[in-house]
Amino acid sequence: MKILNAGQIRALDAYTIKNEPISSADLMERASQAFVNWFINCFDVSKSVSIFCGKGNNGGDGLAIARLLHAKGFQVRVFVIEYTDKESDDFKQNLERLAGNLQVQSIYESHAMPELHSDQIIIDALLGSGLSRPVAGLLGDVIEHVNGATGIIISIDIASGLYVDKPNEKSDTIVKPDHTVTFQLPKLAFMMPQNAEFTGDWHVVDIGLDKRFIEETLSPYYYTDKPAGEALTKKRGKFSHKGTFGHALILAGRYGKMGAAVLSSRACLRSGAGLLTVHVPECGYEILQISLPEAMLSIDPNQRNITELPELSSYSAIGIGPGIGQEPLTVRVLDELLEQISTPLIVDADGLNILSKHPDLIDKLPEKTILSPHPKEFQRLAGDSANEFERLELARNFAKKHNVVIILKGAYTAVILTNGDVHFNSTGNAGMATGGSGDVLTGILTALLAQKYTPEDAAIFGVYQHGLAGDRAAERKTKTAMIASDIIENLGW
Numbered sequence: 001m002k003i004l005n006a007g008q009i010r011a012l013d014a015y016t017i018k019n020e021p022i023s024s025a026d027l028m029e030r031a032s033q034a035f036v037n038w039f040i041n042c043f044d045v046s047k048s049v050s051i052f053c054g055k056g057n058n059g060g061d062g063l064a065i066a067r068l069l070h071a072k073g074f075q076v077r078v079f080v081i082e083y084t085d086k087e088s089d090d091f092k093q094n095l096e097r098l099a100g101n102l103q104v105q106s107i108y109e110s111h112a113m114p115e116l117h118s119d120q121i122i123i124d125a126l127l128g129s130g131l132s133r134p135v136a137g138l139l140g141d142v143i144e145h146v147n148g149a150t151g152i153i154i155s156i157d158i159a160s161g162l163y164v165d166k167p168n169e170k171s172d173t174i175v176k177p178d179h180t181v182t183f184q185l186p187k188l189a190f191m192m193p194q195n196a197e198f199t200g201d202w203h204v205v206d207i208g209l210d211k212r213f214i215e216e217t218l219s220p221y222y223y224t225d226k227p228a229g230e231a232l233t234k235k236r237g238k239f240s241h242k243g244t245f246g247h248a249l250i251l252a253g254r255y256g257k258m259g260a261a262v263l264s265s266r267a268c269l270r271s272g273a274g275l276l277t278v279h280v281p282e283c284g285y286e287i288l289q290i291s292l293p294e295a296m297l298s299i300d301p302n303q304r305n306i307t308e309l310p311e312l313s314s315y316s317a318i319g320i321g322p323g324i325g326q327e328p329l330t331v332r333v334l335d336e337l338l339e340q341i342s343t344p345l346i347v348d349a350d351g352l353n354i355l356s357k358h359p360d361l362i363d364k365l366p367e368k369t370i371l372s373p374h375p376k377e378f379q380r381l382a383g384d385s386a387n388e389f390e391r392l393e394l395a396r397n398f399a400k401k402h403n404v405v406i407i408l409k410g411a412y413t414a415v416i417l418t419n420g421d422v423h424f425n426s427t428g429n430a431g432m433a434t435g436g437s438g439d440v441l442t443g444i445l446t447a448l449l450a451q452k453y454t455p456e457d458a459a460i461f462g463v464y465q466h467g468l469a470g471d472r473a474a475e476r477k478t479k480t481a482m483i484a485s486d487i488i489e490n491l492g493w
């Protein structure tokens with residue numbers, strides 16, 4: 001799925017109206033109906049509904065939704081906020097259509113807010129994608145009032161006060177919904193952790209905007225939903241043998257961190273690599289042989305740390321980093337690896353920390369190396385940013401400049417390709433915020449590279465499958481009880 005900016009959404013709206021063709025009022029009706037279909041799937045008529053409307057098209061949606069919910073038997077109260085004389089045409093039209101059906105209450109002043117009970121559902125139709133400046137005055141007071149209510153809050157299209165595609169100031173007044181029901185496409189704002197409380201759970205509803213226009217509109221932002229994730233699956237051919245699926249090499253672990261080697265190695269084997277060799281310090285010998293008999297070992301002469309690079313010629317992809325530490329001899333191993341390597345590579349964890357401390361090594365990274373930092377590792381690697389929009393730009397520039405694929409991990413992990421395109425992941429959950437989850441991802445990615453997935457596809461698909469396995473693990477074990485090993489046990493495609 002593509003993610004478009006506010007201007008592109010406006011153009012898409014206008015194009016659909018002109019080319020379908022459909023009147024803008026009918027398009028609003030279709031959008032409102034799509035919202036209502038979602039709504040009645042979640043709530044029954046025993047719930048009463050309070051709808052707060054602005055005077056643009058988002059408010060128009062609110063009025064149309066009020067009429068449609070009323071017709072379904074819901075008890076509906078409608079409030080129009082009189083913060084301006086300017087009304088959109090479709091707002092006006094829907095206000096007229098409401099007359100006779102439902103009484104509209106106008107709110108003129110901040111001290112005259114309606115009482116809101118906890119069993120009421122509040123629908124936020126104040127401002128949508130047309131937000132052009134921070135909310136202030138009466139509208140701001142209404143938002144504060146709504147946020148103070150104890151009932152469920154649902155925003156139409158986007159929380160009022162939240163920008164679609166740029167950062168808000170910390171001091172901005174923004175609705176804090178439990179749900180956002182958004183039209184046609186997810187919004188960039190939803191991908192940013194800083195906006196979590198301003199999106200709630202978000203749901204995309206199809207309102208029939210022009211598919212070809214979406215396809216042809218250029219945007220660097222994509223959302224890896226189920227169809228996009230599954231489309232990347234490579235089938236295992238009937239006559240394939242283990243040589244077909246490559247021989248992966250993972251360099252991981254040191255004394256006290258051998259679990260990282262076990263987790264990444266086991267995830268690699270569970271992700272379809274034909275063969276796996278793990279290079280570990282001597283202290284890892286028995287641990288690996290016993291816990292993962294399917295893996296072959298390359299044993300470092302050093303008892304505690306990785307100090308020597310194994311011979312590389314038999315491997316088809318290499319993963320390095322989990323638990324390796326940053327000892328000078330280990331740094332030298334990474335340096336030598338970058339000098340010698342001719343196969344696809346993923347660098348994670350301490351491998352990234354070494355790169356941060358030795359920036360000269362960054363210039364040696366082979367093209368399309370995958371780097372998979374969590375936010376802290378990325379900050380060490382690329383520096384500070386004022387907000388998450390800026391961090392994303394920093395990552396895009398870093399990926400383009402160094403010709404690497406960056407996996408910026410977190411909720412909605414961003415996979416950033418060498419051309420600067422960003423693919424936000426749709427799978428995964430907060431149960432994955434547990435030690436070792438990242439090591440599992442390294443193993444998956446190494447396996448995919450060994451199976452000749454391109455680095456771009458490996459990153460997008462690997463992150464998607466990692467999250468999906470995490471979702472299955474959470475379902476079986478709960479988010480609280482699941483651990484990184486459970487992610488591995490739930491891999492499979």
Ligand SMILES: NC(=O)C1=CN([C@@H]2O[C@H](COP(=O)(O)OP(=O)(O)OC[C@H]3O[C@@H](n4cnc5c(N)ncnc54)[C@H](OP(=O)(O)O)[C@@H]3O)[C@@H](O)[C@H]2O)[C@@H](O)CC1
Pocket residue numbers: 009010012013027028031054055056057058059060061086088126127128129130131132133134135136139156157158183207209
């Ligand atoms: N996308 C689609 O295809 C479809 C979209 N639809 C719906 O349309 C919504 C977008 O509608 P919209 O463009 O009328 O914008 P909306 O947000 O309602 O209001 C803008 C008005 O508010 C004003 N204003 C702005 N900021 C303000 C502030 N801080 N404080 C006060 N005022 C402020 C602004 O004034 P101005 O900036 O011009 O001064 C303007 O008058 C979209 O979110 C969705 O719900 C569906 O119906 C159909 C399909």
Ligand SMILES: Nc1ncnc2c1ncn2[C@@H]1O[C@H](COP(=O)(O)OP(=O)(O)O)[C@@H](O)[C@H]1O
Pocket residue numbers: 374409410411412413427428429430431432433434435436437438439440441466
């Ligand atoms: N709230 C969350 N939602 C979705 N995925 C998450 C969340 N928190 C963490 N993850 C995922 O879990 C993994 C954690 O990786 P990382 O921070 O490197 O962990 P570790 O270093 O413990 O292995 C990442 O892939 C990240 O995307």
Ligand SMILES: [K+]
Pocket residue numbers: 058124125126127128155156157158159160
């Ligand atoms: K809204």
